[in-house]
Amino acid sequence: MELKRVVVTGLGALTPIGNNIQEYWEGLSTGKSGCAPITYFDTEKFKTKFACELKNFDALEFFDRKEARKLDKFAQYALVASDEAINDAGIDLDKVDKFRVGVIWGAGIGGLETFQNEVLNFGAGDGTPRFNPFFIPKMIADIAPGNISIKHGFMGPNYTTVSACASSANAMIDALNYIRLGHCDIIVTGGSEAAVTPAGMGGFNAMHALSTRNEDADTASRPFDATRDGFVLGEGSGALILEEYEHAKARGAKIYAEVVGGGMSSDAYHMTAPHPEGIGVERVMLNCLNDAGLKPEDVDHINTHGTSTPLGDVAELKAISKVFGEHAAHININSTKSMTGHLLGAAGAIESIAAILAMQHSLVPPTINHTTVDENIDPSFNLTLNKAQKKEVNVAMSNTFGFGGHNACVLFKKLDA
Amino acid sequence: MSDIASRVKAIIVDKLGVDENEVVTEASFTNDLGADSLDTVELIMEFEKEFDIQIPDDQAENIATVGQAVSYIEDAKK
Numbered sequence: 001m002e003l004k005r006v007v008v009t010g011l012g013a014l015t016p017i018g019n020n021i022q023e024y025w026e027g028l029s030t031g032k033s034g035c036a037p038i039t040y041f042d043t044e045k046f047k048t049k050f051a052c053e054l055k056n057f058d059a060l061e062f063f064d065r066k067e068a069r070k071l072d073k074f075a076q077y078a079l080v081a082s083d084e085a086i087n088d089a090g091i092d093l094d095k096v097d098k099f100r101v102g103v104i105w106g107a108g109i110g111g112l113e114t115f116q117n118e119v120l121n122f123g124a125g126d127g128t129p130r131f132n133p134f135f136i137p138k139m140i141a142d143i144a145p146g147n148i149s150i151k152h153g154f155m156g157p158n159y160t161t162v163s164a165c166a167s168s169a170n171a172m173i174d175a176l177n178y179i180r181l182g183h184c185d186i187i188v189t190g191g192s193e194a195a196v197t198p199a200g201m202g203g204f205n206a207m208h209a210l211s212t213r214n215e216d217a218d219t220a221s222r223p224f225d226a227t228r229d230g231f232v233l234g235e236g237s238g239a240l241i242l243e244e245y246e247h248a249k250a251r252g253a254k255i256y257a258e259v260v261g262g263g264m265s266s267d268a269y270h271m272t273a274p275h276p277e278g279i280g281v282e283r284v285m286l287n288c289l290n291d292a293g294l295k296p297e298d299v300d301h302i303n304t305h306g307t308s309t310p311l312g313d314v315a316e317l318k319a320i321s322k323v324f325g326e327h328a329a330h331i332n333i334n335s336t337k338s339m340t341g342h343l344l345g346a347a348g349a350i351e352s353i354a355a356i357l358a359m360q361h362s363l364v365p366p367t368i369n370h371t372t373v374d375e376n377i378d379p380s381f382n383l384t385l386n387k388a389q390k391k392e393v394n395v396a397m398s399n400t401f402g403f404g405g406h407n408a409c410v411l412f413k414k415l416d417a
Numbered sequence: 418m419s420d421i422a423s424r425v426k427a428i429i430v431d432k433l434g435v436d437e438n439e440v441v442t443e444a445s446f447t448n449d450l451g452a453d454s455l456d457t458v459e460l461i462m463e464f465e466k467e468f469d470i471q472i473p474d475d476q477a478e479n480i481a482t483v484g485q486a487v488s489y490i491e492d493a494k495k
Binding site: 065 | 432455458459462465
């Protein structure tokens with residue numbers, strides 16, 4: 001059976017450095033930091049007092065008060081970004097076969113704030129279980145794609161993938177494969193996360209996963225820098241419209257890129273620590289290249305997982321060395337988490353979008369906040385430090401890895417390249 | 418309007434996001450005010466909290482309009 005080709009025909013983004021695709025790209029290309037002191041709650045007793053929150057996002061610009069109240073932030077973000085992507089793709093909702101349009105979304109956690117507040121409320125009471133009837137339906141990770149389908153009437157496959165920080169990459173790979181196999185014409189995919197809450201910050205702090213550089217919050221996310229001390233929590237959403245190539249061509253759709261392959265693997269090593277030799281990470285890139293039918297030398301740009309943690313960044317670069325050999329030095333490598341922070345389950349989506357935009361603009365966004373060379377990193381890597389670099393990008397790779405040892409990788413290619 | 422009626426009205430306006438003028442005695446939560454099954458459960462819970470009463474499920478089923486809610490609560494608070 002011949003696999004169908006799959007292309008990207010729409011993009012949407014709601015990120016700490018821009019509330020739509022245009023603003024996101026401006027932020028990415030100019031090296032904007034999205035990190036600042038937390039405004040959502042009192043951080044006095046928290047080890048980390050900063051994060052990459054959304055800026056100037058008012059849910060009531062997008063939802064009426066009643067709707068907004070029934071949606072956890074992660075679902076609000078999902079609806080906002082997917083709306084932008086659906087509009088961008090120019091899909092005429094009256095002309096598509098809605099049974100062949102799916103929504104496959106990624107969320108690492110889901111409605112954490114809703115969960116936290118309902119349980120706090122219960123704990124403060126006398127033990128009577130007076131839970132709000134919207135508690136469960138607001139909180140569950142699959143409610144984001146559920147709400148997207150309800151809004152637009154999409155009646156194809158609909159679910160959420162959960163693989164921590166690899167979630168939305170897994171969602172994109174599932175979307176790619178359903179379309180390849182001919183099961184769907186269009187799939188709205190991507191991811192969203194909203195974990196900047198006391199439970200989220202406290203939980204990640206307890207793992208020693210977060211940067212605690214409170215005095216230099218805006219430069220705390222510094223992937224590959226010798227002084228990196230953990231990731232910076234971000235929030236938001238990214239959405240992509242994946243469409244079968246002939247279907248897109250027939251309706252004259254704008255095509256950003258072809259999705260040529262997806263790779264998956266597992267570290268099978270530790271709940272949260274990356275494998276020190278990056279075996280699973282090496283394998284996921286090889287799987288992805290193999291799935292795409294591409295050679296390592298074809299890859300021009302890698303948007304790394306690069307979370308700014310001491311172990312993870314080095315393990316990933318080691319794996320890149322093994323997979324790409326001498327060609328590694330010719331690849332523009334970056335970590336856009338230096339600007340956006342780590343959006344957990346939404347990371348794969350917003351970083352794939354960053355890679356696609358880099359391809360479109362022939363400009364690779366920088367890894368910002370780099371001041372000190374890490375002796376453990378091979379100096380031949382081009383980590384696109386501090387300033388965007390002009391580069392003709394025909395093939396771009398996006399890596400994401402999640403707690404639990406989940407690795408996922410996606411490859412995009414210029415349609416005519 | 419009684420104190421109970423105005424407090425009931427305020428809860429309905431808040432939870433269902435409707436205009437105050439729509440919240441008339443005979444208005445049905447589901448047919449007139451756009452509530453779904455979860456909204457009505459939430460309304461009953463809010464009434465319980467606001468007025469410090471218990472509304473058993475079998476009786477909650479009979480509270481379908483603004484007027485029915487007000488009379489039930491007035492009786493319960495006697």
